[in-house]
Structures are given as structure tokens and as C-alpha cells.
Amino acid sequence: MTxxxxxxEMAVLEELAAAKDLSKTGVMKLALRxxxxxxxxxxxxxxLFVEDDKTKEKSELVIx
Amino acid sequence: xxxxKLKYSKEWYEKRIGLEGENxxxxxxxxxxxxxxxxxxxFVDTRIALxxxxxxxxxxxxxxxxxLAEKAGIETQEILEIEHDPHCEPEPDxxxxxxxxxxxxxxxLLELAGLIQPQTAALREEAVRFAARSxxxxxxxxxxxxxxxxxxxxxxxxxRKK
Amino acid sequence: MNVSAVYLKRGDTGKLVEASLVDEVTDAHxxxxxxxxxxxxxxxxxxxxxxxKPEDYHWDWRQKxxxxxxxxxxxxxxxLCRNELQGLMLASxxxxxxxxxxxxxxxxxxxxxxxxxWNRPELKxxxxxxxxxxxxxxxxxxxSFELGYRGRISxxxxxxxxxxxxxxxxxxxxGADAAHHDLMYFEMTSSQAxxxxxxx
Numbered sequence: 535m536t537x538x539x540x541x542x543e544m545a546v547l548e549e550l551a552a553a554k555d556l557s558k559t560g561v562m563k564l565a566l567r568x569x570x571x572x573x574x575x576x577x578x579x580x581x582l583f584v585e586d587d588k589t590k591e592k593s594e595l596v597i598x
Numbered sequence: 599x600x601x602x603k604l605k606y607s608k609e610w611y612e613k614r615i616g617l618e619g620e621n622x623x624x625x626x627x628x629x630x631x632x633x634x635x636x637x638x639x640x641f642v643d644t645r646i647a648l649x650x651x652x653x654x655x656x657x658x659x660x661x662x663x664x665x666l667a668e669k670a671g672i673e674t675q676e677i678l679e680i681e682h683d684p685h686c687e688p689e690p691d692x693x694x695x696x697x698x699x700x701x702x703x704x705x706x707l708l709e710l711a712g713l714i715q716p717q718t719a720a721l722r723e724e725a726v727r728f729a730a731r732s733x734x735x736x737x738x739x740x741x742x743x744x745x746x747x748x749x750x751x752x753x754x755x756x757x758r759k760k
Numbered sequence: 761m762n763v764s765a766v767y768l769k770r771g772d773t774g775k776l777v778e779a780s781l782v783d784e785v786t787d788a789h790x791x792x793x794x795x796x797x798x799x800x801x802x803x804x805x806x807x808x809x810x811x812x813k814p815e816d817y818h819w820d821w822r823q824k825x826x827x828x829x830x831x832x833x834x835x836x837x838x839x840l841c842r843n844e845l846q847g848l849m850l851a852s853x854x855x856x857x858x859x860x861x862x863x864x865x866x867x868x869x870x871x872x873x874x875x876x877x878w879n880r881p882e883l884k885x886x887x888x889x890x891x892x893x894x895x896x897x898x899x900x901x902x903x904s905f906e907l908g909y910r911g912r913i914s915x916x917x918x919x920x921x922x923x924x925x926x927x928x929x930x931x932x933x934x935g936a937d938a939a940h941h942d943l944m945y946f947e948m949t950s951s952q953a954x955x956x957x958x959x960x
Binding site for chain 2: 762764765766767768769776781783814815816819870871872873874875880881882887890891892893894895896898899902903906915916917918920921923924925927928941957959960
Binding site: 553554555556557560564566567568570571574578 | 827830831832833834852853854864865866907908909910
């Protein structure tokens, strides 16, 4: 499978690979597994939230 | 699935396991936490309680399984399966006939048998407590009688509260 | 499915015995769990109150398998010895490390780890086998290396198991995690993982 990424997407992929200490393939695989796991939780009726560490304010992450 | 394989030497295991000593090693959710509470009482647990209840009920009457089966108009084998095999799903009709003999409402017993959706959390928790307290000795001792009578109240109460 | 030849130690003699680590929990393993762990747990805990029972007394591995199996990010392990199930572990691979030196880097997270009731000092002495925790930690570390995570692993320890992770595995404790029932959160760094792989 060949991935057609825009220059901007490729830049993000490279940035994430460096930050996560993974290969670009490793990042794509991680993203796939994370998306599948979160999708499964949402399908089960769970919600995803992000929390501001300082204010403890939660907001729902409606991404899936 | 990974392609991972462990390739440690015997000596490695000898030394590493020595370090493990007599420690406990579990990791994950704490008993009583919301996550573990969700799966706390399964239909296997409540069927174990139902089986214990049927057994104690008939022993309280001084009946063997065949006598109870005869009174209920069902097969002795069905009684034995209910009493001993929580993975076996009884027929709704069988449970209703037993409820009739016991003089108890059928709905709570059907719930314990896993034949209808759980409706009363309190009943399920009572069932687990009862199952833990009941023994399978021949005659009811005082401890069993106490547990048995408490559970009968819980079953009867499950219908009244709704 | 991969099978690794590993060793456990007999609790009575201290001798090593051959065992097998399988990198996938199958229906056969779940049947062994249901038919062997369940009844022993029930008998040994019959007179205990709810709060005195082992933390995993009500865990339903079959129910858990129903949701993890279709997901790529979950890895399960079964440990067998003499055709008996000695341990089970479920790990995920999409969480991130919290220790400053590896903050944000992907880490293998041990979701659940349990050993058979006859291997637990709280339920049976002497235990039948020792080493289930060691083998499962080795599996988590190797999985981490295999995925390119350089050995990083993490978990929330059940209270009685903290000495094992802190003292035996030399993991770093980051304190009780209020977001996870106040269980102690441990991480193993890459260098700690390299040290773990060496003969102590």
C-alpha cells in the first residue's frame, strides 16, 4: 500500500516520528491502533474527554 | 498479534524468579472499582445461587431431586443441572414450575437463571452473598437455614419493591 | 500465534520446570480459566467478605476477550505449565509514557495481569509455582522492544504486588493514581528494561 501524503502531512508524520521515537511506519501503525481502540470505546457508549490539568475542566472530544 | 518470542536462558529464570520471591504480582483494576463492578455479578454467579437455593429448598423439605421434580412436573435431570451446572441454561417453563412449587414469584427466579434481563441489582448482590454462605451438605444447618430464609425474603421482596 | 519455551519454579522444591508462553489467549485458555481458576477461587474465598477477596475475584476474562480480540492495539498472553493455565495478561500499545525522560513516547501498558489462585501466597502456601509475574513482565518488555518502544512498559499495580514491581522488577513508581482508583502507577524505562533483560 502506498500512502499519498501532502507535504504538510509528511512533515507532521516526520515530526511525530521524531517526538515518539518511532519510524514513520511505526507512527502510522500506532495511529491506526489508537483510532480503532477509541472507535470501539465510542461504539460501546463511552465518551472521550480531555482535561485541562490546571483548571480540571473537562471537555468532550467528539472526534469519531 | 505480535511476533514476539522469549529467548532467556535457564540461568536467567533461576535468578529472576528468585527475585520474585513470595510476592503477589497482579496488575489492573481494583476489586470494587466501577470497572470491576460492571462485571461483578454475571449470570454464572446468579445461576450458582439459584442452584444452591433449589438444593436448599428441597433439602429443607426433606426431598431428594426426584421428589422435587415430580412435584414440579419436570425431569429430575433438569433439577440436577440447575443445582450443579451454572453454564446450563434452564427452560423458562422449568423455572416457572419450580417457582410455583416454592410459592415464590417466577420473575426473580427467571432473572437469577439469566433468562430475563437483570432488573434488580439488590437481588443479584443478595444472590452472590447467599451462594457464598450456602453449603452442599445433606441437612440444613442453622447457618444455612438463616442464609436460606434471608434469600427467600430477598426474592419475595424483589417483586414487591418494583 | 507464537509459543515461547519459558520456565517457572516449583514452590515446594524450588526446581525449574518447563512452561509455555502463548502470545494469544484462545478459547481453550478461557475454558481452562473458567473451569480451573473459578472453582478454586470460590473454595478458597468461601468464607471471606467481599473486601477480603482477591482483587480479581470478579474479573471475567471471557467477557474482556469479547471486546479486546478485534482490536489491533491489544495483546494477550497465556502461560501454561503441565497443560494447566498459570497466568493471563492483557496489554495495550497505544498509551504514552509519563516519566519526564520518556514523556509522550509510546509505551506498552499492562491492562490486566493475574496468576492462577494456586500460585498466590495469599491463597496457598507454598504456592504451586513461582515466576508467573517474571515471565509476564519479560513478555511485556519483549513486546515493547518488538514494536520499537525500546522496552518501555507501564502498569497500575494491585496493592499487594507493589514490592514485586518496585523491588524485583526495579520499575519506577509515580505514586498513587487518583484517576485509576489510587493504584500505584509504575513505569519501566528503556535502560531499566535493558537491565531487566540481563541476568541479575
